[in-house]
Amino acid sequence: MTQYTRRAATCLIGAAVATFTLMPTTASALDNASAKKLVDALVGEINRVIASGKSEQAMYSDFKRIFAKYGDTSYIAAYAMGNDGRRASNAQKKKFSAEFQTYISRKYGSRFREFIGGRLEVKSVRPVKSWFEVQTTAFLRGESPFTVTFLVSDRTGRDKFFNMFIEGINLLLTERTEIGAMIDKRGGSIDKMIADLRNAK
């Protein structure tokens, strides 16, 4: 019993300290409402591009612009490169980051066509550690509704999404596997991987 009380007291002190030190973060821009707003705006822009009826190439460059505007691109690129990022030069990192954005926009842009006539609805927002998880439901024609989750943080000083889950499938993890496999296949060459990313689907 005494032990239990002592632990409770320690927790309380800990919580007080945490609240005090976390104050500035809590007061900053990101909260449930702004995380939802970001995802709403992102979804809105994607829907407009899909509905525009533009050529595929034009759509890909639109998606790239949207990705750069709403996504934490440097985090996403760093995560995708994984451990290989530690031995990459700054020039390689920079080049990879740029090529990776084009690759992602093309790869997922071509998937978005399957979304034509569908919609994403924001369902709920919850704080997780230092970021927010925005759950949306995707409604596609002739499909049971499924869950798409966006993770949003203000790490960069602005609200950006840094990962996405489709029915539990972590897109960052999927891309890290892909980039890692590409590097392995090219005898560990980061340069060759970056060069081939241009043609990767």
Next chain:
Amino acid sequence: MALAPLCLILAGCATPDGARVSGDVFDPYEENNRQTHELNRALDKALVRPVGVGYTAIVPDDLEGSIGNFASNLGLPGTVVNNLLQGNVEGAFTNTMRFVFNTTLGFGGLFDVAGDFQIDEVKADFGQTLYVWGVPEGAYVELPVLGPSTERAMVGRAVDLFTNPLSYVLPSPDKYIGTAAGVASKVGDRGRYAETVDSVLYNSADSYSQARGIYLQNRRFELGDGDAAEEINPFDLNTEGF
């Protein structure tokens, strides 16, 4: 008594040491699995993909949808059995309502009337039941023809051949119509999502590990096993230079 052999099989499920996080993969049979994967890819290329693409192109969308509805409706009684085995009475009730509505108003399950009223299927299978009962996932396995699975899910699939009460009630020729519709709807899915499936099977640098990762994450998500979104901390990563 009938459960005795099952316990033996499950006791044989290999388990990794220590706790597992959601992206983790336990794949001691990787060498064999990769061989099966190549076999499955060859089968897909030669047969499943062309048939699937042809099927989607020829069969009108509405009919394709109805065949899918019909197959999934016939599977519902088996789902209800698993709902109950998991103690999910509410899920069993929802699925029973679905079955009743769709079988009657939906003309034998051809139309998803219940779905229009937001009575959506509460998915369940025996692999999931085993998860609820605390059986570990076991190793990853890629099965011939059927594709990615785990030892636990594989046992679940085998048991599910017997969990659907309809298979005991329906006379012989009729129950094969359900099976045929199920196969047709799977093949149709291959055609409908041709590009997405192709991007994993043929365009990725290592299709085996992509298929494995995607299957495991999705399966664990469906089971509610672990919260993948909680495991990454964006502030732990050095993003300098990117």
